[in-house]
Amino acid sequence: MAVHTAAHHSSGQVLPFRESLLAMLGVSFVSMLVALDQTVVGTALPTIVAELRGFELYAWVATAYLLTSVITVPIFGRLGDYYGRKPFLIASIIVFTGASVLCGAANSMLFLVIARGLQGIGGGMLVGTAFACIPDLFPDSVVRLRWQVLMSTAFGIANAVGPSLGGFLTQYCGWRSVFYVNLPVGLISLFFVWRYLPHLRHVVHKGKMRLDWPGALLIALALGSLQLFVERLSKHGFNGSSGALLAVSVASSYALWQWEKRFAQAILPVDMFQNRSLNALFVLAVLAGFSMFSILFYAPLLFQGGFGMSPNEAGLVITPLVVFITIGSIANGRVVSRIRHPNTMLYIGCVLLAVACCGVAIATRTMPHALLMLLMVLAGLGLGFVLPNLTIFAQQTAGREHFGIATALLQSLRMIGGMIGTAITGTLVTQMYASGVRNALERDHAGHWYADLGDPQILIDRGAQAHLLDQLTRAGHSGAALLEAARTSLVGAIHMGLAIATVVAVVSIWQSRRVPPVKLSRKLEPTVAAE
Template identity: 80%
Template sequence: MAVHRGAHHSSGQVLPFRESLLAMLGVSFVTMLVALDQTVVGTALPTIVSELRGFELYAWVATSYLLTSVITVPIFGRLGDYYGRKPFVIASIVVFTGASALCGAANSMLFLVIARGLQGIGGGMLVGTAFACIPDLFPDSVVRLRWQVLISSAFGIANAVGPSLGGFLTQYYGWRSVFYVNLPVGLISLVFVWRYLPHLRQVAHKARMRLDWPGALLIALALGSTQLFVELLPRYGVSLSTAALLVVAAAAAWALWQWERRTPQAILPVDMFRNPSLNALFTLAVLGGFSMFSLLFYAPLLFQGGFGMSPKEAGLVITPLVVFITIGSIANGRIVSRIRNPNIMLYIGFTMLAAACLAVVVATHTTPRPLLMALMIVGGLGLGFVMPNLTVFAQQTAGREHLGIATALLQSLRMIGGMIGTALTGTMVTHLYKSGVRSALDADHATHWLPQLADPQILINRDAQSTLLGELTHAGHNGALLLESAREALVGAIHMGIAVAAVIALVSIWQTRRVPHISLNRKIEPVIHAD
């Protein structure tokens, strides 16, 4: 192994320009793989649920992916710190792409949820290792921000084509094609990473690393129990089973904290949480993930099921949200290194996100499409100002030895926030929608039609709507009025869910004051080349 110093470090990077460019293209394709999957699937999800018939598992298509990702991100973030990240990036591409093929072959919602869980393992490996490759390649934070334009561009391409592509593929080739689109992207990613990404290690470890399996199991138990509790509480209220889940989650979290304090090679270094700067950034990652994922997953359902748009129309309206996350990230990279107080970008970002969520809450089916797209632009820019800065600030604060686990923890905590957000919003939407439909049916003395209208998929499936309208008319009911009442119930339910996301974004503005002043210094440290 050789240590890279001198000329390359003078420009803040460990490789010459050409090698840096090819390596970053490899990482960019990897991030495009994850981004494309998230945006394409989000738009297609209402149609998937409509065909596979299982709205009660709607939230689990997202949360099963998030849950397994959350568990695997810190594990592989830690392993990458010790053994280098390249082998895990390669393995993650293989797992993620294979799981995408399984998702496309799903014949039931349960199969899809399980396949998405496997996909989440690959996604967690990707997030835990690929994002930490960037500070490996560019130790200088200012140089790193410039090179991150490539990553932002990769996200931009995926996010620009993702929602529209998801709508187009769903409408003309069926929802299964939205998973199969990952296969060629995965193959390109694999070729670039295999050939061009160097095998870098931050620290030379004399002793063989022992993975903290008890810590990993306790993380899985704590997060899994929390997820089930969040899912079941709105449906069953305070019962013996939900109380037991809460107790298990609390006990596992306490045991995890105690165990990690005593373990020499802890998967979750608790001393990082004692750092006030990192602690504040981790808190903001959870809050930001809550608002972001709630908006990303439930805006398409609002536009299709609530406002009556086709998948293609909904894809076009949601596109500015994900595209302007990228544009905001690129603009942020140009701004944040030139201003005296980089923290100000967090205030601006969370304010824009809160404004976008609040505006969506008051939007109706008569709101002009250009105005809806403008709201998505504001939300996207806000997220673009927040997410890259949380990552760079955490990397700057954590130090070289904990770089991988700090990056992984930030991504993991953002997904925990997303998991809680999608689960809470999903259960709230399900509960409020059924309650609204039941009230409308009671008023028309048509309660026995509840099973046909209790699942919002009826508001997306045009063929099923026509059949139900005929049956309701034949039975002497005003079918069009009942369907419209169901649509209004869905809009009201999603509005309530996104209102919670708006409140969380407002709380984030207040929490940002806890982040100490961050200075983007140009400190360079040696990196060990393992090839």
């Protein structure tokens, strides 16, 4: 494999405009692949469970994917630094698309869960490498911000059309088509990446390269047990088994830290955590992930289950959140490179996110839809200002040698923040909703109806609601009053979770002010290309 230095073009990019555009289209299709899968599959899950009959594995369809992807993001982010990202990106598209076909062919829930785990490995590889391809192609951070809009737009489009597409495909083509839709997108992204993305390497090692397998295994153990802990916490509360998982996660994290300090070619470079700027950005990624996933996951449940909106109404109210993440990213790319203090955009973004979380945390059923949509606009703009800047600032601070691992760590830490946020809100919903419903039923001497009313899904499924109301009325109970009590319990639980997300968003405002001033450098460094 011949290695040479690729010439930079005057615009601050490795390739001419046409080649840059085609390479970025490949990377954008890859990000669309992951976003589309995340949004489309959720809509089809109830139908899948009804056909494959494995409700006890319902949560694992999502958990298996999250578990394997969270583990593989930092591992392949680092391997991409060593060997170049193109081989891993190609492999990840093949694994992800192949696993999607297996998901579509599943004849049991267990088979589907295993295939989703394999799909998560491909998804983790995609996230760990795709985001780091952009600084490879555009060493000038100002130019990079403009091109990053392509990826943000692809991600936004996939998020916007995903739920509707999932519902349409499930209804008219069957749930298996939800997974098969990844096949054409995967093939298109594979073509563009294979044909147009250059194979660039930035870390050239002399002598034999040793892979840090113990570090990779400890990362898997630390993140895997953390994911399982938050999964169990939201469903069963804190008990012996969830406590044991937390202990395993803490112990393996400590062992990982000690090991990486001694290993010469560490998969997780300890010196990165000794950098004050990177540390501040990593903490901010966790906080932003907490607030972001809390509002993304639970605002739809609040609007449909708590406020009684139809899926179409709730979709219309939520849409500005997704759309304005993209618009915010585009506006941020235009503004951040033109102002004296780029950190200001982080600060503004965190303020907007805090206002949005607070607004939704005090929202009532009588609040006009236009006002709820305005809150979604503020949340979208806030995330559009925060997310791209976290990536750009971390890449700028980490230096070329650590581009991949710094970018991957940001994604992983954001997902970990999201896991913690959704687990806390999920625990509140489970416990507070269950308590409120049980009390209401006992007051009406209808305790044996808890099995029907104890799951918040009943507040979304209009058909099941009508059937339950009819049964309760025939049994001499006030079905409408019991449903209203259930809605009140759900609203109170989600409000409490979003109030915590608001506090975290306020802390992120303070944290954003702790990030040392970042200067967006236009300095171009030599890029090593492997052919």
